[in-house]
Amino acid sequence: MQAAKPVQGANPEQGRLVLAATPMGDIGDASARLREALATADVIAAEDTRRTRNLAAALDVTLTGRVVSFYDQVEVSRLPGLVAEVEQGRTVLLVTDAGMPSVSDPGYRLVAACVDAGLPVTCLPGPSAVTTALALSGLPVERFCFDGFPPRKPGQRRAWLETLVREPRAVVFFEAPHRLAACLADAVEVLGGERRAAVCRELTKTYEEVRRGTLAELADWAVEGARGEITVVLEGATAVATDPVDLVEEVERLVEEGTRLKDACAQVAESASRTSGAAVSKRELYDAVLEARRA
Incomplete structure (x- = not known):
């Protein structure tokens, strides 16, 4: 050799x-x-x-x-x-x-x-359990992030899940089998039951198992208990476009407080883009405000 x-x-x-x-x-x-x-x-x-x-x-x-x-x-x-x-x-x-x-x-x-x-x-x-789970997940994983183990305490775990609400990349993390059910139940509440995921158990071993489905489906399955080493892959969030018309009221509130119209549109558009994950045009929002005023 x-x-x-x-x-x-x-x-x-x-x-x-x-x-x-x-x-x-x-x-x-x-x-x-x-x-x-x-x-x-x-x-x-x-x-x-x-x-x-x-x-x-x-x-x-x-x-x-x-x-x-x-x-x-x-x-x-x-x-x-x-x-x-x-x-x-x-x-x-x-x-x-x-x-x-x-x-x-x-x-x-x-x-x-x-x-x-x-x-x-x-x-x-x-x-590597990370790349093996990503490959087996059946989810879009061209871009992903690895988050280690979730926090053990419920409050801290929910706060961690809140950071993933609009994360566009797939997220892969490890979890202890005795905490899996609680983690997935919290994920359903914070991220929504329709978000897709995959739970990979005992990768490359005799009893390897990969469960794929929505968070709601996986949370129901996990209630029965899971054994072995667990790796979870969570689908990235889908950006949801915001209709500028829905932001007109917020712009007008800022204008009433003394903010210039263009500055208010820029501020609200930036905040909405960050929140939704989809870009909101300042120009389109400005036009929507003028149209609402004419109406």
């Missing part, structure tokens, strides 16, 4: 940090580059050392490097030592339990620390 190529532009004798995606369930998703990296890394920083050793055994790979734990509670304390390893010319491999490091998993602080120190950082692409 060929050795992994050095980072472009980096000194081959210099150390580096390598982020590697690991299988989410199906061991067959492990890449040849992941096998090579596990076998040759000087240091392996693992979210769960036992799971990483089990992964290596399943891949028939012998770990020759030192394996250290790198999970949320020890992430900050481990940074100086790992950065020092790279500075001393060693390859540090960062892996999490499943999927890509730094994506709702430990990693970004170590990446930032190495970048700040001017050290090479590279990545071995591979499995």
Whole structure:
């Protein structure tokens, strides 16, 4: 098997940090580059050392490097030592339990620390629950945003959902199975029951399941309970055009308070465009006000 190529532009004798995606369930998703990296890394920083050793055994790979734990509670304390390893010319491999490091998993602080120190950082692409769920959702996902895990407290979760009311991009997020029903019920109230979504469960594993439908349909399904790791894809909001006639009264209210007509039209048109997600013409609104006055 060929050795992994050095980072472009980096000194081959210099150390580096390598982020590697690991299988989410199906061991067959492990890449040849992941096998090579596990076998040759000087240091392996693992979210769960036992799971990483089990992964290596399943891949028939012998770990020759030192394996250290790198999970949320020890992430900050481990940074100086790992950065020092790279500075001393060693390859540090960062892996999490499943999927890509730094994506709702430990990693970004170590990446930032190495970048700040001017050290090479590279990545071995591979499995990701985010992109897998997007591809399976059956929704328009040409543009999307990832929002990690929703807030746990109901009030904060509803406030988060309010920010998605007019979000035009698809939104993908993770959710704990025991909170899924409550999250979807809140989504129905805040976003409306007709908004489409997909709930992806146990991706790439034996009991993989993808439920597609409206938020109302998915909320009813989730009441029975869901198990496993959950990834949700929410359809982006559709921009709704605002009829300038419906804004005339608001413009006239501003005019009565002393605002010039043109300034009032500009202010109301800008606010309506931001709220609806569809542009409102200042000229058309101005003409609608004049027409209403003539009528």
